[in-house]
Amino acid sequence: MSEPVPLVRVRGLEKRYPRQRVDAPWRARLLGRLWGWTGALDEWELLNEGLPVLKGIDLDVYADEILAIVGPSGAGKSTLLHLIGALDRPSAGAVVYEGQDLGSRPAAELDRWRNLTVGFVFQFYHLFPDLDALENVLVPAQVAHSVPSYLGRRREFAERARHLLERVGLGDRAHHRPSQLSGGEQQRVAIARALLLEPKLLLCDEPTGNLDRKTGEHILELLWELKASQGQTYVIVTHDDRLARRADRVALLEDGLLIDVVEQRERDAGAGPAPEEPSALADEAAS
Amino acid sequence: MYKLFLTFRYLTRRPLSLVAMLVLSVAIAVLVVAPSIMAGFQQEFRKRLRGALSDLSIESAKPLSFPEDPKIERYLASLPGVAAVAPFVENPALDKNLHKIDYCFLRGIDPRREEAVSDFKGYFLSDRELFAEMNDLRKVSDPEERAALEEQLELLPDEPDLERIYRELEEGSDLAPGLPTLVCGLYYLKAKDLQVGDTVRLTTASDEGEVNEDRKFVIVGAFSSGRYEYDRRLLVMSVRSLQELIGIPGKLSGYSLRLVDYEKADLTKAALSKDIRAGIAPLPRGIGYFVKTWEERNENLLKAVRMEELLIWLMTLLIVVAASASIFLVLFMTVHSKVRELGILRAVGATRSGVLVLFVGQGFLIAFVGMVLGLVVGVLFGTYINEIADWIHSWSGWHPFPPDVYYLDRIPVRFVNGDIALNFVITLCLGGLAAVVPGTLAALRPPLKSIRYE
Ligand SMILES: Nc1ncnc2c1ncn2[C@@H]1O[C@H](COP(=O)(O)OP(=O)(O)OP(=O)(O)O)[C@@H](O)[C@H]1O
Ligand SMILES: [Mg+2]
Numbered sequence: 252m253s254e255p256v257p258l259v260r261v262r263g264l265e266k267r268y269p270r271q272r273v274d275a276p277w278r279a280r281l282l283g284r285l286w287g288w289t290g291a292l293d294e295w296e297l298l299n300e301g302l303p304v305l306k307g308i309d310l311d312v313y314a315d316e317i318l319a320i321v322g323p324s325g326a327g328k329s330t331l332l333h334l335i336g337a338l339d340r341p342s343a344g345a346v347v348y349e350g351q352d353l354g355s356r357p358a359a360e361l362d363r364w365r366n367l368t369v370g371f372v373f374q375f376y377h378l379f380p381d382l383d384a385l386e387n388v389l390v391p392a393q394v395a396h397s398v399p400s401y402l403g404r405r406r407e408f409a410e411r412a413r414h415l416l417e418r419v420g421l422g423d424r425a426h427h428r429p430s431q432l433s434g435g436e437q438q439r440v441a442i443a444r445a446l447l448l449e450p451k452l453l454l455c456d457e458p459t460g461n462l463d464r465k466t467g468e469h470i471l472e473l474l475w476e477l478k479a480s481q482g483q484t485y486v487i488v489t490h491d492d493r494l495a496r497r498a499d500r501v502a503l504l505e506d507g508l509l510i511d512v513v514e515q516r517e518r519d520a521g522a523g524p525a526p527e528e529p530s531a532l533a534d535e536a537a538s
Numbered sequence: 539m540y541k542l543f544l545t546f547r548y549l550t551r552r553p554l555s556l557v558a559m560l561v562l563s564v565a566i567a568v569l570v571v572a573p574s575i576m577a578g579f580q581q582e583f584r585k586r587l588r589g590a591l592s593d594l595s596i597e598s599a600k601p602l603s604f605p606e607d608p609k610i611e612r613y614l615a616s617l618p619g620v621a622a623v624a625p626f627v628e629n630p631a632l633d634k635n636l637h638k639i640d641y642c643f644l645r646g647i648d649p650r651r652e653e654a655v656s657d658f659k660g661y662f663l664s665d666r667e668l669f670a671e672m673n674d675l676r677k678v679s680d681p682e683e684r685a686a687l688e689e690q691l692e693l694l695p696d697e698p699d700l701e702r703i704y705r706e707l708e709e710g711s712d713l714a715p716g717l718p719t720l721v722c723g724l725y726y727l728k729a730k731d732l733q734v735g736d737t738v739r740l741t742t743a744s745d746e747g748e749v750n751e752d753r754k755f756v757i758v759g760a761f762s763s764g765r766y767e768y769d770r771r772l773l774v775m776s777v778r779s780l781q782e783l784i785g786i787p788g789k790l791s792g793y794s795l796r797l798v799d800y801e802k803a804d805l806t807k808a809a810l811s812k813d814i815r816a817g818i819a820p821l822p823r824g825i826g827y828f829v830k831t832w833e834e835r836n837e838n839l840l841k842a843v844r845m846e847e848l849l850i851w852l853m854t855l856l857i858v859v860a861a862s863a864s865i866f867l868v869l870f871m872t873v874h875s876k877v878r879e880l881g882i883l884r885a886v887g888a889t890r891s892g893v894l895v896l897f898v899g900q901g902f903l904i905a906f907v908g909m910v911l912g913l914v915v916g917v918l919f920g921t922y923i924n925e926i927a928d929w930i931h932s933w934s935g936w937h938p939f940p941p942d943v944y945y946l947d948r949i950p951v952r953f954v955n956g957d958i959a960l961n962f963v964i965t966l967c968l969g970g971l972a973a974v975v976p977g978t979l980a981a982l983r984p985p986l987k988s989i990r991y992e
Contacts (some may be wrong), residue, residue, distance in 0.1 A: 313554060333681070333989075336885075338884065338984075338985055338986055339986050357887050359891075362884070362887050362888065362889040362890075363888075363889075364887075365885070365887045366886060366887020366888075367887070369887075371885045371886070373885075373989060377881070377882045377885070378882075379544070379879055379882065379991065380879075381547050381548055381551045381552060382544075382547055382551075386543075386547065390540060390883075390886055391886045392539075392886065393539040393540035393543050394539070394540045394883070394886055394887050395887065396539050396889050396891075397539060398539050398542060400540040402539075440899070444886070448730075450737060453925065497843065532568055
């Protein structure tokens with residue numbers, strides 16, 4: 252049996268964010284004031300010297316696994332996740348998805364790839380405030396399809412969205428707007444949205460970070476359940492030890508460097524929630 | 539698909555965007571109506587200012603010394619572009635009535651020939667109009683009295699009897715045989731509480747300083763020109779009567795000329811001046827002559843009008859700027875408030891250009907619908923403004939446009955298509971800018987900036 256092929260290969264990944272130079276000439280500062288916030292000048296050396304956030308990361312993500320990324324705040328976890336999802340461009344190194352270097356593909360193609368093969372879940376849910384839950388879930392399908400092709404398959408999409416909402420336990424809240432939903436419910440809507448087009452890769456940035464223990468646990472339960480039934484690849488950034496403990500592998504990121512990758516489960520052993528000691532959980536909560 | 543759907547949802551779920559649309563349409567409606575009313579007023583004003591002035595006039599520099607001579611008339615009529623010629627005499631006078639002394643202007647004309655050079659004929663009031671004006675039916679509260687008056691009114695002729703007025707101006711009135719006659723303005727009658735048929739006493743002086751005191755005249759008709767100054771102070775009589783009154787037989791102030799084409803007044807003027815200088819014209823030498831268009835005769839007033847035009851234009855400009863600014867602001871706010879959602883869209887795979895189209899499209903849609911709505915409302919309002927004013931009047935009793943204040947019985951509205959189009963283009967550009975700028979800035983922004991933080 253050969254070594255399984257990684258779905259995503261991260262090689263020598265570096266990211267430098269601009270750090271405004273105090274000694275920048277005034278015209279550079281003026282331009283930076285005017286344009287800096289657009290990000291267009293992030294690489295302009297006159298104004299910015301690189302602030303390394305990721306300092307060369309090598310990491311493989313295998314198909315059908317749950318990889319947790321943990322580390323102290325400011326370590327660069329979110330940055331790494333965004334680079335894997337091609338929401339940002341690396342300063343150096345490459346993200347290779349199924350043998351293809353994302354950096355070499357045109358922007359429009361990346362957008363399409365992100366639409367069809369990546370699902371994002373953010374710490375702050377990021378739902379559209381003007382749409383109700385069902386419509387929020389449907390957005391990726393609307394982005395993916397032109398008007399006639401969407402209208403032609405709209406029943407199918409609506410069906411799937413409704414089904415997903417039921418799966419996340421919001422079957423009866425389909426027509427509530429985000430402002431009418433609790434944080435946990437909003438996060439569940441966001442998860443349903445990420446899953447609509449059945450992406451191969453799910454990138455979750457602290458999905459439980461903003462929720463209380465109990466709600467967080469529900470979300471975790473849900474993620475594992477979905478994972479078990481759909482067989483996708485999850486990369487989850489988290490501070491949550493419970494989550495990390497149940498992942499297949501845990502990558503420890505510290506100060507822009509990958510310190511350690513812990514294998515917690517035999518690969519290909521079938522993913523399922525690890526049996527947890529309830530008392531251990533309670534202990535942790537107390538501490 | 540998402541562009542269409544999100545735009546639709548945005549418009550249906552956010553009342554604010556509809557409010558923005560309404561604000562736009564109000565601004566546009568103002569932009570259409572305000573300049574149109576201004577233009578209407580101005581046109582009306584110029585028309586009234588001109589009053590009964592002929593296109594062109596020639597006067598002697600020394601007043602009342604222009605010879606009345608058929609040879610001169612024939613010469614003037616033969617000038618290029620001249621359609622008709624008629625004599626006139628002008629002199630100020632004092633009139634004493636109810637022991638109060640007042641000043642007025644006398645104008646002597648040849649009523650029949652005057653028809654050919656000016657629009658004075660159109661100003662004569664019919665007996666019915668005069669009766670209605672003098673008795674002011676609206677103020678009669680007793681219904682019986684009112685009905686009686688209305689009945690009386692119905693019996694009166696609707697057209698002025700020009701033939702009678704002309705004859706009486708030329709030959710004197712049967713009411714007071716032997717007395718000279720005149721016609722006066724409506725406000726003259728009202729101010730002095732006179733009726734047609736009454737006599738007035740006029741005092742005037744010739745240039746030689748000879749004073750002719752207290753000559754009696756009979757009023758044989760009334761006119762209303764729409765210009766207060768005329769209707770209050772102008773007394774019109776025949777050339778003959780005025781010459782007699784002043785004591786200048788055979789002398790005039792000058793001749794009025796009607797031109798075939800007023801646009802070419804300069805040509806006629808130049809030809810006339812050249813002839814006078816060269817001594818070809820059969821005019822006595824050594825007097826000096828003025829040749830003036832009606833605008834030149836009214837120079838001072840027209841200067842004021844031009845000043846007013848400038849002010850009105852500035853005001854309209856301010857309105858345009860204010861409306862455009864509100865459009866800019868509203869669009870900028872609506873588009874700007876959506877910037878956060880852009881990051882989410884990018885995260886679920888929308889392209890940069892798609893997001894740009896969505897944002898700018900939303901702005902444009904709001905602007906466009908608002909503008910079309912405003913245009914329709916503005917044109918409708920402008921067209922039916924008088925009906926609306928009447929309706930308000932009949933409904934509340936309050937007159938939004940009191941005719942006696944503005945001296946106009948209808949609100950004049952004139953749509954100057956060029957001006958409206960210009961305002962429209964300015965606002966459209968500003969609106970477009972307001973939609974494009976925040977949208978483009980938002981699309982240029984890396985998606986992460988709006989995602990990373992709450
Ligand atoms: N646009 C940016 N410009 C400059 N510095 C940035 C920018 N975005 C992130 N950084 C910096 O990069 C570093 C890593 O940020 P990142 O969000 O990846 O950390 P993290 O590991 O996700 O932290 P947390 O656990 O608090 O979310 C931080 O020090 C942050 O200040
Ligand atoms: Mg983070």
